[in-house]
Amino acid sequence: MIKEISSTQNPTIKHLVALQEKSRIRRKTGEFLIEGVREINLAFDAGFELTQIFFCPEIAQTEALEELQTKISSTTEQIVVTEEVYKKIAYRSGTEGIIASAKAKKNALNDLDLPENPLILIAEAPEKPGNIGALLRTADAAGVDAFILANPRTDLYNPNIIRSSVGGLFTIPVATGSTEEVINFLKHQNISIYTAILQEAISYEKQDFTTSSALVVGTEADGLSEEWRNAAKQNIIIPMQGRLDSMNVSVAAAILIFEARRQRGFTL
Known part of the structure; x- marks a missing residue:
């Protein structure tokens, strides 16, 4: 009725x-x-x-x-x-x-059902729901195996995240956890960590992402925490030609993830 x-x-x-x-x-x-x-x-x-x-x-x-x-x-x-x-x-x-x-789902790390050779996008502490939504759209577009929020500052079910992701919150596996929990999870799963950090970094195009990989991005204001720098297999950068030293986090994530997909044989 x-x-x-x-x-x-x-x-x-x-x-x-x-x-x-x-x-x-x-x-x-x-x-x-x-x-x-x-x-x-x-x-x-x-x-x-x-x-x-x-x-x-x-x-x-x-x-x-x-x-x-x-x-x-x-x-x-x-x-x-x-x-x-x-x-x-x-x-x-x-x-x-x-x-x-x-x-709502629990979005626990241990509930992720990953394939044999996963490609994961991780964002640490993004504050703006619009940026999280854009990251989810990027993750969906690239067909990543999981999207993880480390140290989340807003809940996943914020209506602006759902709106800005255009439903991307529901199209790929999503999990949340503290930075320490996420790093431990990745190590336990033998997934290599590649962090978007300027120091001691190589160009993203020179890095091999064909094995199990987690690409980690931070906020435009604060970057990534020291924990990620210590856990990373390699720091990677996107060379830029302008006078500014940063770009929108979802744009940076898209560049990195699609390069990883290209290396794995993705073609139009």
Whole structure:
């Protein structure tokens, strides 16, 4: 049976707004929101449990809604909301009138199911959700085997990460952990560490990435911590011709990851 909610003061709607705005609530409840048909379908395909679907008939396309309804479990609650309510809970404008609540995954390092010769992208302590989203898009585009956040400063289910990744959060294996935990995990898996650090570095084009490899990037402001410098097999740099000594972290990651893919035989 499909419920209807027409008041923005409804407790369920207030809870959804809190999920959008407060990471503390997301962590406490283990829930998060997914906005948009493509993102919801990607999350479903990735095995995320959708607990509720909220849709606005004035905005949602009938075909997209019907297709989604054929996928979801009978335990997923379906709720019709008015346009006013939808605008209250929507994070961005221009979406398709459908929002889902879902259960977050633990994203533990030991849950990663890596292939024999993995290629991993790691980012240490990125603060901006938009940068994390861009890194996830880069990781998806290159088809990496995992994306790992070391010392995360924001939770993975921040709505801006989901938005800026265009659902990339759901398309590749993702894990988080402290820098120490990630380094220990990589060593236990016999994965070589290559860090984007200026000191004692060689050009990224001269490094062989055809064996098990983890490419590690840091923030534009702080770079990587000393722990990574000590753990690295090799520091690598991207030679630059301009007067500035840094570039956006997602751009740097893209250059490194696609070079690794090229070495591994990736062609258009």
